[in-house]
Amino acid sequence: MRDTGRKAEQRSPTVVCLKEVCFQAVRKHFAALATEAVLDLPTPLIKDLLRHLTVCQLDELQPALNQRGISTLSGWLGVLQDMCGPKHVIEQHTEEEAKHEVMRMLFTLVFYGFTNPFVKRNITNLNTPSFLWAAAKCIRHFFLSTSLHKRLQGLTAEERPLLNLLEKRIRSVGVSQCIDLSKRKTQTALYVLHRLLDHGVAKELVVHAKCPIVLAWLLHGRGSQYRNPELMNLMHSQKPSCVSPAASASADRASCSPGLETRMSEDQDDEVTPCKRSKLDSVSVEEEESRKANLTVDPQLLCQTFSPCDGPSAVACPWGQIDCLEIRQCGSDSLRVLNSALPTFSCLRSLTLHSISTFRDSDVLDLARALRQLSDSSCSSLTDLCISILPYTKLVVILLDASPNLTSLHVTIQNVMWDPRFSQHRPRTAESDKSAELPLEKLTVKVAELQTDLHFITSVLRRSPHLTSFHIAGIRLPTGSSQSRLLATLSESNHFLRSLNLEDMNLSDCLPEILNLLRDCKLEELQFNDCRLLEKWSNKEESLQQLVAALKTVPTLHTLSLAQNRLAKNVCVLAELFSGCSPSSVRRLNISSNFIQPAELLEFTNRLRTHRPPHQLTLDLRKNPGDRDPETWNTAMRGLRPFCVLLFEGWTSTGTMSDHISNM
Structure with missing residues (x-):
């Protein structure tokens, strides 16, 4: 090309x-x-x-x-x-x-x-x-917006074949807004959800709004045996609305009856036959007022309303299962509904909870109790848990002990106000290091605290010998303390690590521990992002050469990120990754946000042309001040293109100066 x-x-x-x-x-x-x-x-x-x-x-x-x-x-x-x-x-x-x-x-x-x-x-x-039609064959996630009711109405009428196709393809469904179950127009949204979650193959659910009653509707019968009292009262108090005889004409039944989607083969997907619009969607104001009493939220009755069948002998609708659940803007009310459903939610494999504000510790403790009940039931399949924002670090241990089968845990912790009760909530003891081994394979901990208890992190690492992926960000230690203990624990206890991401922490005095970690490791991805690596190195070039030499001894390493470490003119040393008879196997190198000037990039280019990588290198150069000398920068880029895929976006010196100041 x-x-x-x-x-x-x-x-x-x-x-x-x-x-x-x-x-x-x-x-x-x-x-x-x-x-x-x-x-x-x-x-x-x-x-x-x-x-x-x-x-x-x-x-x-x-x-x-x-x-x-x-x-x-x-x-x-x-x-x-x-x-x-x-x-x-x-x-x-x-x-x-x-x-x-x-x-x-x-x-x-x-x-x-x-x-x-x-x-x-x-x-x-x-x-x-x-x-x-073409896009529906490709996408796997459907975003349901209840505010645009007319578009959803189309899926129940003239665009029903599109709904049939989505039913076969969609794996994940997102609910964007709160659904008022007392309004008739929301029945369309409930019906579309029923088709995707129960008749279709969707097993992943993302709820964006704080709607406890809607969450109860979504969980009802789909893997959990929990029966929400408020929802049950609503379902039993409402009668199914009936479709008029005119709306049930043979033309509609032929195109909208259950089973049509099973008769349509993949080869016939492009044959779109429009359906007549059901009169259910075009009733007058008087009819609407007179039929308010006939609202229904029961999925089985909704399906009969929108897809009328011939006679009462029709096969009952299936109930789908939710394997992966994500609740965004998760408040206390939604969490109470979830905690009630969790003990019987045996098919749930992945759970993600996001709160705009920090969770109350009482809410998290209630969640831990529900998780413990689920794990004690011996039928739990929950292996992935993601929760943010926790109020303090030691709640992580409580969640791990409550759900001992987790293989993946992702937590965000935020506590900017020191509170003595947090440090006393779960006292540190020698026995905690001897707790049961954890099956964790992936662990992500993002912290925003004035001061972090590093013992908690090292304790979890020692309990997780099977860990393959570890990402930690934001660790702050008391003045005079070092992160060396964290790196030493990784070297001693986590020999199966394949991906290590250390971010927003001070590793400037940890070069010996980093070099020791790289000996005999099997890392495939290594990221030191915003770790102030060179800050305390007296001879920055020589120390960076030691790091490069150690990196070259890791034959499995294919991704390396040193973003936001103020490499500047020392970036040239990284070209030596590919020098000698045993060049590095790195295929993706991220040196973004390092205040690399055009002349420094040109020197890096010249050295890299001398020590040309043995394979195509993806090089991330974003957020470096290329506009300081565009001609030199472009010359350097042209020299790199024959053997590099370059990731670079336009950047202005004012933006770079802000980045520079933030890293000083």
Whole structure:
């Protein structure tokens, strides 16, 4: 592609302009030309054409082009760049990754009628059933917005075939707003949720709003035996609304009856047959008022209302299961509903709880009791827990003890006010180090405290010999203390680590411990981000050379990040990673936010050309002051491009100076 581009630059403007005109004509008259006409073009011409095609045209051509060995990656990357802007760094490296990202971003915008500059420019090609159909085949998450009721109504009427397709494809459902179960129009949203969660394959649920009663509805019958009293009263007090005979005409039954989706084969997905709009969606104001008493939130009755069946012998609707649950804006009321459901929530595998404010310790202790009941039931499948924001560190140990089968734990802790009761809540004892071994494989701890009890961290690490991934951020120790004990514990107790991410902590006096950690380790990813590495090194270049030499001895290492460490002119030393007879295996190097000047990058480029990496290197150069000397910076970038994938976005010196001051 680079050779083709250089040849194009050498051609006359007239030839290039004529070529562009032809490409635009193909885009405009694609339907008349048909795919065969495009496939008959020479391969180089097809590759040039891809970036001029619409999303639907790329999707249509992709299977046939793949059979010819031609990737549509450049076309999808062109769409992403057009959507996100020229300064946005695109990190999708495969055809399917790029295509999925395009469809994911566009489907919600187009389906709900949201606009951005890209959608406005391409609305003619995007606001079509064919685009929604193509995108629905790719996406795995459906974002349900109850405020746009009419779009959801379409899924129960003329766009019901699209709902059938979503039912087969969607794995994750997001509920964006609180749903008022007393309003008739919300029945449409409940029905769509019922189809995706119970009839469909969706097993992941993301709840964005603080709606305890809706959370109870979502959990009801879907893996938990908990029966919320308020919800049960609501379900039993409401009668099912009936569809008028006219709305149950044979044409509607043929296209909307349960089982239609099982009769539609994958090969017939593109055959979209519109359905008549049900009269349920177009009743008069008087009819609406007279039927308020007939509201229902029972999923089984909702399904009969929106998809009427012939007679009472119809098979009952299935109940789905929720394997992964995420609750954002999780308040005390929602947590109480969840805690009541947890002891019988045997199918739950992953639980994520986010609170805008810090959880109360009493709420967390109630959660721990519910988790203990679930684990004691011997039928628990919960292995992943993510919770933020905890009020203090030692609650983490309580959660671990309450759910001893966890293999992944992600916690965020925030306590900016010192409170003596926190330090006394769970006193430190020698016995805590001898507690039962934990099966943890992944552990992430993000801390925002004035002072952190490092003993808690090291104790958990010693109890987790199977740990493969460890990410810790924000550790603050008393003046004069060192993080060396943390690194020593990792060396002694966690021999199976594959990914280590240390962030926002002072490691400037820990070089010996870092070098010791790298001996005989099997790390694949190593990140020292904002760790003030060079701050106390008397001879920065020599010490960095020691670190580089140690890194080269780790044959499994493929990702290295030294972002935000004030490397500046010392960045040149990193080129030695690839020197000698045993060059480093690193394939991704992040040196962003290091105040690297253009002249320093050019020196790094020259050294790297001498010690050329044995494989293509992805190099992250974001947030460095390239605008100080654009000509030198661009010269350095041109020297790197033959053997590097460069991640760089436009940056101004004023922004870089803010970054510089924040790291002083």
